[in-house]
Amino acid sequence: MAGGQERELYNFLFHDELSPFFSQLKPAATDSAGDRHGLNQLEPPPFLSFTDVLRGGPMADYGAVARALGLSAPPPDVLGSGGTRPAKELMVDVGNAGNSLTSPGGGGVTNPATPNSSISSSSTEAAGDEDGEKWKKDQLKQEEEVEKQQAKGDEEGGEHKSKKVNPPRKKGDKRPREPRFAFVTKSEVDNLEDGYRWRKYGQKAVKNSPYPRSYYRCTTQKCSVKKRVERSYLNPTIVITTYEGKHTHQCPATGRGSTHLFPPSPALSFSQDFVMQQIMQQVNGNNMQAGSINPNLYLPPPLQQMQFQDYGLLQDMIPSFSNDDNQPRDI
DNA sequence: CGATTTTGACCAGCGC
């Protein structure tokens, strides 16, 4: 991967789509006076461990987020501080993080004790209990429908090749969203190497943006993880990668002697795997013993994370991400 | 030749 060392990575945790995230950026935010909202403003508070972050830690409330982002009261030393950060991360739970791909009771690879699970509950709550209930109902309903459809399909003798036959959903049946995680990455390349293999299945123009959004699916059979990749139109060096779903397999990269010493533990969600990989890259770059790092206990200083739990909040926050002026290129 | 990408069309959800 070309941009491995040349990027700043921002991971966010928030609800709902990323699209409005950048599409609503105001160009005006890029003027020089707006520097205080630049990416370099994203100086999170001290150290957050993954556990902290994923459990809805210190960044969970708007005030903290806003402060950290310099929306209202930026820390005086945020600009250009920490000159040698190879990467910054903010992790965004982009949606139904509470609904693990592995269905409740489905066992699967989900470890109920994973930080991810913790996020989900808190973020789901943040999203609103009603929605949560609704989703559960929808899912149950959909499962029933799917079963019916499958039974019917079997009787009728298989797949007919009309479009849109795959999702046998009824009108009004909302498709349940997978847990989603967005990573905002400063990178030259769109398709960031995350160890998995992806096949592009679509591309759409993004409203208010000259840059298209690409849709990828994990090429591994039976793995339904998807990701979307788009660029910020205000800051083309920023790539927003949104992962949806959970890998049901090990990371191919780790299977063939990748430099990441992290085992693709099924206990970690794919997103965490990814974050871990990013961390390990950073860690390795800092002459640290990757194998000695416990992801739950240690977050390398170069990686600083924030968690946002409210989509509306994100929208408010976005302008602070839009301005790339005088962004520190601390590579 | 299989895998992947491109691209236009289709569909669903949502706001007005």
Add this chain to the structure above:
DNA sequence: GCGCTGGTCAAAATCG
């Protein structure tokens, strides 16, 4: 109801 938009499909094109 209509139009807009996001997401997906699938045939064709391209790549390795």
